[in-house]
Amino acid sequence: MRFPLFLLGAIAAAALAAPLIALLLGADPAAVDLLDRFAGPSAAHPLGTDELGRDMLLRLLEGGRVSLTIGLAAAVAAAAIGMAVGLLAGYLGGWTDRILMRLTDGVIALPLLPLLIVFAALDLEKLGLSARITELPATNVLRIVALTVLVGWTTAARLVRGATLVTRQRDFIRAAQSLGAGTPHILLRHILPNVLAPLVVATTLSVGDIILLESVLSFLGLGVQPPLASWGSMLSNAQEVIATAPLLAVYPGAMIFLTVIACNLLGDALLRRFDPRDLARG
């Protein structure tokens, strides 16, 4: 548990401290230097420069900030939806449970990436948004968050439903019911605190999944758009110059890999701590 936490912390801290590191190096992540393209590592550029002569290390950290922000925001939003679905399905049971779980399984079983590509290709201007709004970087980020939430809520829904089913049988819930507590009160005050553990696990695991998904979408040109750059879109640029500068394609991929594996290891460690009997995820 310590190692993934340390790794994640280090990546997040470095991404947050990017402006400070830029100051220390005396470089600007957006500064283009066409005379110094594809430079190897040096004191001024620890990881060399990219196809426009920008500092690779700083670009990686800036890209990390975008990837991590999207990953965290989408994971929290997805967890909220999954929590609502899981609580309702687990507590109400019966038809509600059947319909909601069928929907969850249906979403899990669908080929999601092809469908997301359709959603990602939608023209927001045709939905009545003005060009000024659709071109904002914030709209770009929100759109990717919305897309990834669309498929990311299922883990939380299943884990929360499982925990709700167990909690529902406990005596204090019966007591609350017999005292005449309403369903919303029981759900929020009595059940929710007892399903927080699986919710935290699901959120941690989905940060990794969402970063992967965002990177694929950005790599295909449907995710983060310039002027913003994420690890996925950096890889997409690097692919075009892969014959000249293969290392440019190695760094962002390695960052995605390290971040996602840290999230997955952390989520797994949390799962074991909260529920040591659960071997479902190995």
Add this chain to the structure above:
Amino acid sequence: MIRFAAVRLVEIAVTLALMSLVIYGLIGLMPGDPIDLMRTADPHMTAADLARLKSLYGVDRPLLLRYWAWAQAALGGDLGYSRLFSAPVTATLLPRLGNSLVLLGSSFGLAFGLALALGIAAARRPRSWFDRIVNFACFAGVSLPTFWLALILILVFAAGLGWLPASGIATIGNGNLGDRLRHLVLPVAALTIANLGIYTRYVRAAMRDALAQDHIRTARAKGASEARVIWHHALRSALVPIATIVALSFGGLVSGALVTETMFAYPGMGKLIFDAVMGNDYNLALAALLLATAVTMIANLAADLAYAWLDPRVSYR
């Protein structure tokens, strides 16, 4: 069992019908417009020509009417014409589906076979070094971006060492089996590695549960050989949960195939969907998406039926 399969088939049909309606509506919201594309292609076009084209293709009618017309034609086997390939959609789709099934089938077979071997070996020696290494490798596999893996494979084996072709399905003018197989190696490897981690984790977890059960101890106490205990008693009960989870993973397999096919320029369904959506080829995109979904759902149903066959306690009635 037959009734269960029939109910599921009806469910699949309803899901596909709903999806076709939603996607049909969404496609109208994608950038560009087929008539605009025709106009940019022909500067001599007049406003009257445009109006005539619009009514010819029916784009001046309300969405639901257009959808209804499309659905009627589609049920009659006419999926329209692909703008990108200048051929009927059905003629474009079917060879691609075959290519994808070759890729998906061989990767799934390879990944599942390897996962069984690794997962069982790891489950037999819990907490051993081997188990730890397999477990960590699984996490690594699950966390690896497929497109990056493909990029690295191309970089090393195609660009660097020059051992294998990086793209396509066959060398032009040389379509023999050996050449086709050489073109399959890298895409299959990428898709297999992408799914191996998750399958191995399922197998390992299910086998560990299975080996901890009482009937295994009984079998051992009665002097059954280790091979018989593992392959006959434990694997049989472990396959039940594995079948359920594998059934849910086919969608992920198809998603992975889209990335792999795009990376290796492999002419399959995934690349076709991507190209059709990007190239504003509405008829093709819609049909290809529905076909990919149908294939996934049928594979899913097959795995559910395998589940009932594996576990005699389950009966779908």
